[in-house]
Amino acid sequence: MRAEHRVISRRGFLALSAGATAAGLSACSTTERPAAPVRIGPRSPQVAAAERARRGANVRTTAVKLEATEHAVDLGGTQVITWTYGGELPGKEIRVKRGDVLKAELTNALRRPTTIHWHGVALRNDMDGVPVVTQTEVEGGGRFTYEFAVPDAGTYWFHPHVGTQLDTGLYAPLIVEDPDDGYDYDTELVVVLDDWLDGLGRDPDAVLADLRTNGMPMGHEGMPGMGGMPKSELLGGDVGDVTYKHMLANGRTAAAPRTFAAKPGQRVRLRLINAGADTAFRVGVPGVRMTVTHTDGFPVVPRMADTVLLGMGERVDAIITVPNTTVPLLALAEGRDSYAQVIIQSGRPVAAAASGPAAKQLANLSALTVGDVEAAEPVRLPDRTPDVMHRLVLEGPGEKYDWTINGKAYNPEDGLPVRQGQRVRLRFENKSQMFHPMHLHGHTFQVAGRRGARKDTVLVLPGTAVDVDFDADNPGQWLTHCHNVYHGEAGMMTVVSYEE
Ligand SMILES: [Cu+2]
Structure with missing residues (x-):
């Protein structure tokens, strides 16, 4: 079954890296197989059509320049050299109005590749900033222009989607105003x-490498008194993997x-x-x-x-x-x-x-x-029985700090198939001892149950399952993953994959 989902669309899904291509293409090189589902890739006509539908007639464009650059910042008496947007921490806020087009020209002045992910925004798939899945990484010294309509008002933010870069200073707010939202404040x-x-003295890559090398000896295996991470009743278990x-x-x-x-x-x-x-x-x-x-x-x-x-x-x-x-x-x-x-x-x-x-x-x-909390009435999803449900069993840490979904570490060729127009339910089942904030790109789901909140990131506590529903109305290939950057990098990511 799985091989059917490993097919790379000829309609423009990005060329995968060499290693991934070897595995993926071998599955679809056999012409005798029945026609396999075709992924709707980031450069597909469906993605372009969805973007056209988002843009009004006289849409306003807000243009910003962003430079990812190594810089000294003052944390308040403590100076550090880190990676920033424009030398500031946090990066300078971007503020647009609902319906605007945001045009953000990224210059990568780092010596390492990077991307920008626009967290929470239901944007066009090819601007989502996920290496391999939606774009090639922006190399050091390179540029990339992100340009997309911003359909919904709200508090968003942006950050890289490469390695552990999120745990440097590369982050900034993206505020989308709704002039008619009616809220009363000054x-x-x-x-x-x-x-x-x-x-x-430590950088995030070294922290991840250390976790990978030494496994996760602290806390997770239930060794009280072993100097492990503390626990939180509110979080239902371990509070984290890294000391800050x-x-x-x-x-x-x-x-x-x-x-x-x-x-x-x-x-x-x-x-x-x-x-x-x-x-x-x-x-x-x-x-x-x-x-x-x-x-x-x-x-x-x-x-x-x-x-x-x-x-x-x-x-x-x-x-x-x-x-x-x-x-x-x-x-x-x-x-x-x-x-x-x-x-x-x-x-x-x-x-x-x-x-x-x-x-x-x-x-x-x-x-x-x-x-x-409950979603406000105007943003509640209409009642509908899901057309498809995908279980995502969250487990870890393995011996080498592996965090998995359905027993597998991240592979961009694997996916959870959906079709445009479906009501989709994701069931996150946490079988580990740590909470996972599970994030879905490109959509704002509704936490299932009575009138649950609309969200793009939901806390899934140890030993619990959380159902979230969304309408598949934004075609493309969308990551869903744990927003603990170390869990994500150690495998806890997969792709919600629109197919034709
Ligand atoms: Cu996690």
């Missing part, structure tokens, strides 16, 4: 959260945070983005309740919350009313006894170090998770 605060190790020196909010450590000037009574729309590689964050403002309005860019039935939990890749929008004293917005690295912060200054200045006790208290408050 100002916005975009907060990008990150776990940081690069430039402090710093947690960052908008590029700064908790000891030297950024300050956001606000006035008492102002309503602030928080746009929270977890750009971490291995860390879930629990976010809140002590003494101030939040009204959660969006998950992964899409509106939800508003919910009050003390804190919200964000897995890697997830975003939450929430509105707060600024109190008349200066307060920190705290992002606790879930289960790790460390945090990042942004100071919301509406009164007298307060020392950054003063947040410590508040962080401890915040950890004891309730946390809102995606299971608790």
